[in-house]
Amino acid sequence: MFSVSAIALFAVGIVVVLITPGPTNTLLASAGMGQGLRRSLPLVAAELAGYLVAISVWGDFLAQAAQAVPWLPVLLRVAAGLYIAWLAVDMWRAAVALPDSAQRASGMRTLFVATLLNPKALLFASTIFPAAAFALWPAYLVSMLMFACLLVPIALAWIAFGAALGSGKLRWLDPAKIQRGASILLGVFSLSLAWSALH
Numbered sequence: 001m002f003s004v005s006a007i008a009l010f011a012v013g014i015v016v017v018l019i020t021p022g023p024t025n026t027l028l029a030s031a032g033m034g035q036g037l038r039r040s041l042p043l044v045a046a047e048l049a050g051y052l053v054a055i056s057v058w059g060d061f062l063a064q065a066a067q068a069v070p071w072l073p074v075l076l077r078v079a080a081g082l083y084i085a086w087l088a089v090d091m092w093r094a095a096v097a098l099p100d101s102a103q104r105a106s107g108m109r110t111l112f113v114a115t116l117l118n119p120k121a122l123l124f125a126s127t128i129f130p131a132a133a134f135a136l137w138p139a140y141l142v143s144m145l146m147f148a149c150l151l152v153p154i155a156l157a158w159i160a161f162g163a164a165l166g167s168g169k170l171r172w173l174d175p176a177k178i179q180r181g182a183s184i185l186l187g188v189f190s191l192s193l194a195w196s197a198l199h
Contacts, residue, residue, distance in 0.1 A: 002142070006130060013128035014147055017120055018154045024050075024115045025158045031111075032162025040163075044155040046108040048148055050115025051124070055147075058125035059134035066131075076126040081191070083123075088187040 002010070019025075024047055031040040066072045115121070124147075125134075133143035 002130060002132075002139070007146075010128065010130065010143070011146065011150060014124070014150045015154065017123060017128065018151060019157075020120075022118060022120060024111065024118050024120075027111050027114055028155055028158040029162030029165070032159035032164075033166035034162075036166070037156075037159055037163045040159045041156075042108055043111045043159065044152055046111040047115050047155050048151055050112045050118070051121055051147070051151065052144060054116050054118070054121030055125045055129065055144075058122050059129060062126055063131070063134040073126070073131065081127075085187060085191075088184070 028040070028043060028047065031043055062072070062076070129143055129147075130139065132139040134140065
């Protein structure tokens with residue numbers, strides 16, 4: 001169904017976008033900080049549900065639109081590459097917004113809605129997920145299963161990160177280095193998106 005290189009690129013794309021700081025990851029870390037790892041575990045299901053709904057809706061919409069406007073997928077890939085490059089530069093320059101222990105812990109509903117509205121869902125649907133995922137049921141199921149298998153450990157890592165911050169175990173952490181590392185990952189990924197769109 002998918003080639004090995006397509007699966008590898010798909011997996012790398014998912015990981016790079018999911019580990020990048022954003023609204024959902026900030027809420028996960030904040031919950032870990034405020035209520036600990038074990039009590040925050042149900043939030044992983046809320047994030048997964050939010051992404052599954054949003055990616056499915058965007059993917060179906062874009063698949064229908066691409067039939068009327070055939071050049072739309074290439075345009076979206078280029079636009080996504082430029083957007084990610086801009087995020088990389090912006091992340092390099094700005095300070096990392098780490099969660100504050102005074103923030104109120106997020107509930108399942110809050111996290112679900114934040115994920116549903118997260119721009120990353122459109123990025124996944126338009127650029128990272130293969131077009132076949134929104135045309136054939138087997139491809140859709142395989143793609144979503146891969147996505148879920150990669151999302152769960154990354155979400156758990158963000159919750160654990162917040163819990164470690166809350167317990168004071170990460171006082172040595174340098175937010176600027178985390179931010180610059182993430183911005184380099186984003187920059188490399190934006191180049192790969194541009195390359196795949198133009199070739």
